Amino acid sequence: MTSLAERAAAAAGRAPEAGQDDLRLPQEYVDQFPTPDPMAGYEPGDDDPEMVPVHLAWLRVRKEIRGIAKSQKYDGGGTKFNFRGVDMVVNAFGPVTLKHGVHVFPVAVAATHRDTTSSQNKKMRECTVTVSWLVMGPMGDHLPLLQSCGEALDSADKGTAKAQSVALRVLLLTGGLTPTDDKDPDVSYIERGNDAPARPAESYRDEILNPKTSQGRLQQIGYELSNLRMMNAKVVNEVGEQETLDSLGRRIYGERAGGAA
Known part of the structure; x- marks a missing residue:
């Protein structure tokens, strides 16, 4: 009974090499059956994005996003600040990336965990993740592998999911160079007057x-x-x-x- 390598070699008109792996096809045989181009014969539909390279598609996404303001407010435990939440960022990027055929996939997650406590002495689980992302364009090409980090605390089993959501927000905001549209402190200048009397x-x-x-x-x-x-x-x-x-x-x-x- 002939092996797979022997049959492949015979089809290619050559003898199999000594010690060749039975599961590995000769390159000459592989070259006869090239991988088909997934875009061959493709005709974009009315709702499909324009077939442009990924860097142009991502640029178009950035042009439409422009900025995301820190309009969400946190007020708890004596601490107050404005922020851009994960849902707000995803809601902004989601429809625009869909429009331009840009896909964002997590392809690897490295996570570390440790037990800690909150300021109220409640047991918590801290998770820190480094996520590798694949940003793919409408033609199937992609940007070089990107990475972002996220950190989260949770008292149950949601810490890892929360940390990955934070990493996604970081990726979109930093990769999109997304400003807050806040007023720059240097835009205005008020010179102090001398009408305020000093303490005697x-x-x-x-x-x-x-x-x-x-x-x-x-x-x-x-x-x-x-x-x-x-x-x-x-x-x-x-x-x-x-x-x-x-x-x-x-x-x-x-x-x-x-x-x-």
Whole structure:
């Protein structure tokens, strides 16, 4: 009985090589039956995307997305911030990638887990993932393999799924260079006026001389006077003599430090 390699070699008009793997076909035989082009004879339908290379398709996606604002708000545990959630990002990219024939596939996930606790001492499971993504265009070509990371905490079994969702959001936002459309702080400039009256030197004198003023507050007053450029401002001290606020503050601080010792 002839082997697969022998039959393939016979069909190619050659003898099989010694020690050749029975399951491996000779290259000459393989060349006679090339892999068919999946796009051969394809005619785009009315709703199909234009057949362009993946880098152009992704560029068109970016042109349509433009920006995604941080319109979602978190308010819990004394912490407040605005953010762009996973659903918001996917809802923005989903229809546009579909329109331009762009596919995003996770092809490998490397995950690590560890047990931890929340600020309320609740047992949690932390998951950190690195996901490798394949971004494919309408013609079947793809961008070089992309990677993004995600991290999530969960008290049950959803940590890995959450972390992968975060990694997807990171991929779309960074790969799409998606701005927040927030106003840049440098767009506006407001010059400070001089109409706000500074605190009078006598007010600082009275606070320095007040026995209830702590040593910590005396140090803070020194910083304030330095920022306000009032260190050399002269006031009438407790014995009726002219003295600078800097000298007064240092003297009183030293006297109270010695008394405390």
